[in-house]
């Protein structure tokens with residue numbers, strides 16, 4: 001397979017002691033939404049298998065899809081999810097308050113997407129975004145958010161330093177998990193930072209993945225599923241220090257990690273590492289239990305949907321997130337069960353889900369069609385969506401929340 005290579009050593013500690021904990025079969029790429037004319041062609045499928053490193057505890061994929069295939073033309077736009085855009089606006093304000101002193105200071109964001117974060121702070125200091133998606137970087141530049149369209153690399157970090165100088169802050173949200181060479185990333189960031197600079201990044205927390213979050217966050221874009229334990233290993237190996245960590249409810253639960261060149265650590269880091277140990281995140285047994293839970297939930301959700309379909313109920317999907325495609329493909333829920341899906345992202349509307357061929361429409365369609373049941377694929381925004389869709393519920397629609405365990409609300 002030309003577009004997929006296989007790694008045999010751990011992405012962080014380079015050990016070959018990798019143990020398979022979950023096999024989700026071969027699935028299409030989660031963000032490879034299809035046009036109508038592509039429906040007759042078979043979407044390429046790639047193995048989706050999860051491994052645990054018994055040395056540094058990193059949970060990871062070893063089948064690595066070529067990043068150019070995954071990210072050059074991207075359908076995910078941060079601003080399409082209002083709660084996320086607001087979250088980044090608040091982060092931007094915090095970064096300005098805590099770390100930026102003058103208008104000359106520089107902030108670099110890796111994986112800046114449509115500029116949701118940098119757009120909110122660009123008037124207060126110098127900002128540069130880096131993003132490989134050509135369609136999205138172009139849109140960000142059009143909005144006035146200076147964006148370099150490229151994959152981040154050691155060479156790019158040198159070029160940026162030569163051209164713009166060192167950065168007070170480097171940000172990388174929901175992108176560290178996408179990067180195969182984590183050592184190159186961390187060394188590149190170290191090169192970018194001033195002596196007192198800080199690297200701030202947000203990643204989904206593996207403790208949530210195996211607890212109250214969803215296994216559906218596993219897809220080819222996400223090569224790593226981090227604990228702080230594994231990240232600490234990585235930071236130390238490149239001579240950086242984990243300074244602080246905060247857990248917050250985005251994508252289930254994510255960690256915001258602060259890394260610097262200093263030797264000083266906030267107490268939060270030791271407390272978090274202890275909590276992870278207590279939760280067994282460094283033990284293979286914990287991940288085996290998680291795999292069993294997915295199978296139980298699969299049976300429960302599939303049985304529910306088949307029974308509803310037998311009763312001629314109209315079922316639609318809500319949200320076409322990447323994660324939804326892991327769930328739909330692994331549970332084999334397709335267009336025979338789900339009539340259509342609605343999504344707020346204009347780029348996804350008019351397309352079809354990969355592998356399961358469910359059409360995607362703008363949100364108004366749900367109100368017009370009066371479904372009996374709504375499978376909430378964007379379950380991570382359940383609170384906001386349930387509040388927003390009171391009318392749909394008043395008209396009789398029930399929402400099915402599929403993870404971590406199927407429930408109807």
Ligand code: JHZ
Pocket residue numbers: 076080081082083084174175204221251318319320321322323324342343344345348378380381384385
């Ligand atoms: P959302 C993304 O995954 C992609 P996804 C990426 N690879 C990554 O790393 C993770 O995030 C962390 C829609 N929506 O944010 C918009 C509605 O329709 O959970 C989005 O398509 N109505 C970068 O794709 C999707 O749901 C709404 O009211 O799994 C949400 O996608 C809201 C709030 C959202 O991430």
